[in-house]
Amino acid sequence: MSYTYEECKATADWLMAQTDIRPRIGIVCGSGLGGLANLLKDQVVFNYRDIPNFPQSTVHGHAGRLVFGTLKGRPCVCMQGRFHLYEGYPIQKITLPIRIFKLLGVDTVILTNAAGGLNQDFKVGDIMIMKDHINMPGFAGNNPLSGPNDERFGTRFPCMSDAYDRELQQLAMEVGQELGYGDFLREGVYCVLSGPSFETIAECRMLHRLGADAVGMSTVHEVIVARHCGMRVFALSLITNQAVMDYDSEEKANHEEVLQTGKQRSEQLERLVSTLVTRIEHNNIYA
Ligand SMILES: O=P(O)(O)O[C@@H]1C[C@H](O)[C@@H](CO)O1
Numbered sequence: 001m002s003y004t005y006e007e008c009k010a011t012a013d014w015l016m017a018q019t020d021i022r023p024r025i026g027i028v029c030g031s032g033l034g035g036l037a038n039l040l041k042d043q044v045v046f047n048y049r050d051i052p053n054f055p056q057s058t059v060h061g062h063a064g065r066l067v068f069g070t071l072k073g074r075p076c077v078c079m080q081g082r083f084h085l086y087e088g089y090p091i092q093k094i095t096l097p098i099r100i101f102k103l104l105g106v107d108t109v110i111l112t113n114a115a116g117g118l119n120q121d122f123k124v125g126d127i128m129i130m131k132d133h134i135n136m137p138g139f140a141g142n143n144p145l146s147g148p149n150d151e152r153f154g155t156r157f158p159c160m161s162d163a164y165d166r167e168l169q170q171l172a173m174e175v176g177q178e179l180g181y182g183d184f185l186r187e188g189v190y191c192v193l194s195g196p197s198f199e200t201i202a203e204c205r206m207l208h209r210l211g212a213d214a215v216g217m218s219t220v221h222e223v224i225v226a227r228h229c230g231m232r233v234f235a236l237s238l239i240t241n242q243a244v245m246d247y248d249s250e251e252k253a254n255h256e257e258v259l260q261t262g263k264q265r266s267e268q269l270e271r272l273v274s275t276l277v278t279r280i281e282h283n284n285i286y287a
């Protein structure tokens with residue numbers, strides 16, 4: 001089921017009628033990383049269940065609140081909880097909030113996620129700046145832009161070779177170094193799978209050989225829709241667990257470890273994002 005421009009606009013208009021905050025930056029929080037929303041000042045909060053057309057969060061670690069506010073003086077909107085394919089939603093419903101961001105006036109989207117590390121140099125707790133992605137569900141025909149294209153959002157065939165804004169990646173790297181995060185700040189390629197089962201050993205080995213540094217179950221669909229409608233994108237993966245690549249390993253991926261690592265690194269991740277937001281303003285990067 002796809003959502004029309006008019007349906008997205010009705011939701012955006014409904015939100016704008018309830019708050020005077022006009023966000024330029026939209027933030028999507030990954031599993032266990034919703035604390036970012038608590039940094040916003042002068043909050044106006046909506047439970048997803050109260051927003052017309054909005055899906056509901058069903059996953060532990062995704063609170064289900066849309067938070068408007070200011071981050072270091074910049075008007076922002078933050079999804080404290082995102083939607084995933086494995087929750088059973090059509091892919092267009094998962095990405096609906098991104099189009100609502102656009103209609104609210106957002107021009108830069110910052111996304112975070114929890115991911116398993118495939119790159120053998122990565123450690124649990126590393127923060128990876130996403131420089132590219134591999135869209136596995138897309139290979140099988142599950143792309144959020146499938147179906148009729150509405151030119152009011154964007155072109156039928158959007159380019160994805162520049163999906164992740166290079167200036168913002170560079171800026172985040174500089175900010176991370178200044179904050180003393182150099183030891184755990186990385187960059188790499190994120191591969192999305194549909195989940196909810198974690199990967200087998202053979203799958204992890206294959207993904208690594210294909211060029212993925214981290215594997216997860218989100219973000220890419222949102223990035224595609226954000227780029228389609230012309231917003232700048234910056235994304236971070238927190239490496240919450242090492243993907244199991246070895247048949248002798250006793251390790252087993254599990255959601256509790258994912259949330260636990262999120263808690264341990266949340267402070268640094270939040271500081272990195274909030275400082276980046278300030279620098280976006282200082283560098284006047286907006287188009
Ligand atoms: O929303 P994200 O991508 O951070 O969530 C990841 C993927 C699964 O939803 C969950 C697995 O623990 O965390």
Ligand code: HPA
Nearest residue numbers: 114115116215216217253
């Ligand atoms: O190992 C993982 N695989 C897929 N998704 C994930 N999200 C957190 N960790 C993982």
